Amino acid sequence: DGQATPHPADANKNDGHLYVARVSFNPNGDFGLAESDIKKTSDHLWTIDLAYMWNDDLWTDANSDLKEQAAELTDQATLAFGFGYRHAGVYFAGEYYMRSTETEDGVTDTDGDGWYLGLGYTFVKDKWEIAARYSEVDPDEDLEGDFKSEWTLGLNRYLHGLGHNLKIHTDVSWLQEELVGGDDLWDLRLRTQFQVVY
Numbered sequence: 001d002g003q004a005t006p007h008p009a010d011a012n013k014n015d016g017h018l019y020v021a022r023v024s025f026n027p028n029g030d031f032g033l034a035e036s037d038i039k040k041t042s043d044h045l046w047t048i049d050l051a052y053m054w055n056d057d058l059w060t061d062a063n064s065d066l067k068e069q070a071a072e073l074t075d076q077a078t079l080a081f082g083f084g085y086r087h088a089g090v091y092f093a094g095e096y097y098m099r100s101t102e103t104e105d106g107v108t109d110t111d112g113d114g115w116y117l118g119l120g121y122t123f124v125k126d127k128w129e130i131a132a133r134y135s136e137v138d139p140d141e142d143l144e145g146d147f148k149s150e151w152t153l154g155l156n157r158y159l160h161g162l163g164h165n166l167k168i169h170t171d172v173s174w175l176q177e178e179l180v181g182g183d184d185l186w187d188l189r190l191r192t193q194f195q196v197v198y
Helices: none
Strands: 018-026 045-057 073-087 090-103 108-126 128-138 148-158 168-177 185-196
Touching: none
Parallel strands: none
Antiparallel strands: 018 045, 045 073, 073 090, 090 108, 108 128, 128 148, 148 168, 168 185
16 A cells, blocks of 8 residues: 555645755765864865755645645755865865756746855864854845855864764854845854753
8 A cells, every 4th residue: 555645735745756866975985974173084085075956846835725736836956066175183175056946837946056165173183173164155046135144263172082972162153144225234143052962
């Protein structure tokens, strides 16, 4: 017995499918997923990633009539490219993504993109790291007032040799938000976080 197609009244309002593919190239050994080079890796480790996601028939019931209409069904494609390098306490990584969203009636087509670059240096093995990051996102390239960017400078203190599982993180960020018909909005953010993973 298979599962029937979800009815619009059901909690799952997406009767389409999500397809994801990812290819990662690690020529000098496993790069890992954790950021930073806390252990001050002796090898030059680097990675290149390419990922693609396709999601069809995303449904938003815009008029609350519980009926799927072509203008309410959306197909979404996302392509992402990333890279990373770590050696002797240096960690450098970045990623670029672009996304295209189109309603099935062909009336609305939205293209957006975003990217980031991050650089960190562990100056005391297993204990202290300084890091910087820049990122920006433009969800709709044809729309004014939705562009955002962020400059961040941070300091990490890793405790008891447990790396990201036990750390104190402090950072300061300069946030820019584009406004329609006026000056951009700038904000300053200061954060301190204590992280425990068990």
